[in-house]
Amino acid sequence: MTRTTNTPAPARSAPALPDDLDRLLRRMRLPYLRAAAPDVIATAKAQRWDPAEVLRVLINEEVIGRDAATRRLRRKTANFPTGKTLATWRPDESSISAATQQALSTLEWIGRAENLAVSGPSGTGKSHFVEALAHHAIEADLRVAWFTLETLTATISRAKADGSTARTVTRICRADLIVVDDIGMLPAGQDAAEAFYRIVDAAYERRSIAVTSNIHPSGFDTFMPKTLATATVDRLLHHAHLITTQGDSHRLQQALAGKGVKALT
Ligand SMILES: Nc1ncnc2c1ncn2[C@@H]1O[C@H](COP(=O)(O)OP(=O)(O)OP(=O)(O)O)[C@@H](O)[C@H]1O
Ligand SMILES: [Mg+2]
Numbered sequence: 610m611t612r613t614t615n616t617p618a619p620a621r622s623a624p625a626l627p628d629d630l631d632r633l634l635r636r637m638r639l640p641y642l643r644a645a646a647p648d649v650i651a652t653a654k655a656q657r658w659d660p661a662e663v664l665r666v667l668i669n670e671e672v673i674g675r676d677a678a679t680r681r682l683r684r685k686t687a688n689f690p691t692g693k694t695l696a697t698w699r700p701d702e703s704s705i706s707a708a709t710q711q712a713l714s715t716l717e718w719i720g721r722a723e724n725l726a727v728s729g730p731s732g733t734g735k736s737h738f739v740e741a742l743a744h745h746a747i748e749a750d751l752r753v754a755w756f757t758l759e760t761l762t763a764t765i766s767r768a769k770a771d772g773s774t775a776r777t778v779t780r781i782c783r784a785d786l787i788v789v790d791d792i793g794m795l796p797a798g799q800d801a802a803e804a805f806y807r808i809v810d811a812a813y814e815r816r817s818i819a820v821t822s823n824i825h826p827s828g829f830d831t832f833m834p835k836t837l838a839t840a841t842v843d844r845l846l847h848h849a850h851l852i853t854t855q856g857d858s859h860r861l862q863q864a865l866a867g868k869g870v871k872a873l874t
C-alpha cells in the first residue's frame with residue numbers, strides 16, 4: 610500500500626492505540642506516525658501485511674508529515690507578499706520567453722547560486738513571476754527570504770542599532786534564495802544602499818538573489834549612492850540571469866476590462 614498524504618484516512622472503526630504505545634510515540638515525538646498508526650495497523654491486520662511493510666508505511670507517514678510541516682514553516686518565514694504561485698501564472702501572457710520561464714522554473718540556477726534580475730515596466734508580472742518561482746523553491750525543499758528594499762533596510766537598520774548586523778546578515782543568508790522586490794520604486798538613501806550591499810556581498814557566489822525593478826540594474830546608481838550601487842551591481846550581475854519584461858500593465862488591462870474588482874451587490 611502506498612500512502613500519499615500525512616492525514617490518515619478516517620477509519621472510525623480502527624481501534625485506538627494502547628495507552629503505553631501512545632505514550633511512547635508522544636515521547637519520541639512521532640506525531641504523524643501516531644496519527645496514522647491505528648488505521649495502518651488495522652489495515653495491516655486485515656490484509657496480513659509483512660511486518661517490514663508496516664514499519665515502512667509508518668515511518669514514511671512521519672517523514673511525509675515532517676517534510677510538509679517544514680515546508681509550511683518555511684513558507685511562513687519567507688514572508689511572501691501575496692501568495693501568488695505558478696498555478697495562477699499564465700505563461701503565454703508574459704513577455705518572458707517560454708524557454709526562459711521553463712529554464713528558471715527548474716530552479717537549477719539556485720543550486721548554482723546564480724542571481725536573477727527582472728526589470729521592466731510596472732504591472733508586467735515581475736513580482737508575480739519571482740514569487741511563483743520562490744514558492745516553487747519552497748516546494749523543492751529550499752529556503753526563501755522575501756524582502757522589499759524597504760523591509761530589508763528596516764531589518765538591517767534595526768540590527769545595526771542593537772549591534773547584531775553580522776548575525777542578521779548571516780541569518781538572512783541561510784536562505785537559498787533571497788528576494789529583494791521592487792527596487793527603485795522609491796529613492797534609496799545611504800541606509801538602503803548599505804543594506805542591499807551587505808546582503809548582495811554576503812550572498813555573493815554562495816546564495817541566489819532575485820531582484821525585481823522598474824530600472825535595469827545598470828541604472829541602480831540613478832536612485833542610490835553611486836559607489837555602493839556600483840559595488841553591489843558588480844557582484845549582483847557577475848553570475849546573473851538578466852530578464853526584461855515588456856508591454857502594458859496587466860493591472861491596467863484588467864482594470865480596463867472591468868476585471869479589477871468584483872461587482873458591487
Ligand atoms: N503572466 C501573468 N499571468 C498571470 N497574472 C499576471 C501575469 N503577469 C502579470 N500578472 C498579474 O498582473 C498584476 C501585476 O503584476 P506584478 O505585480 O507582478 O507586476 P510588476 O511587474 O511587479 O509591477 P511593479 O513594477 O508595479 O511592481 C498582478 O496581479 C499579477 O498577478
Ligand atoms: Mg512588483
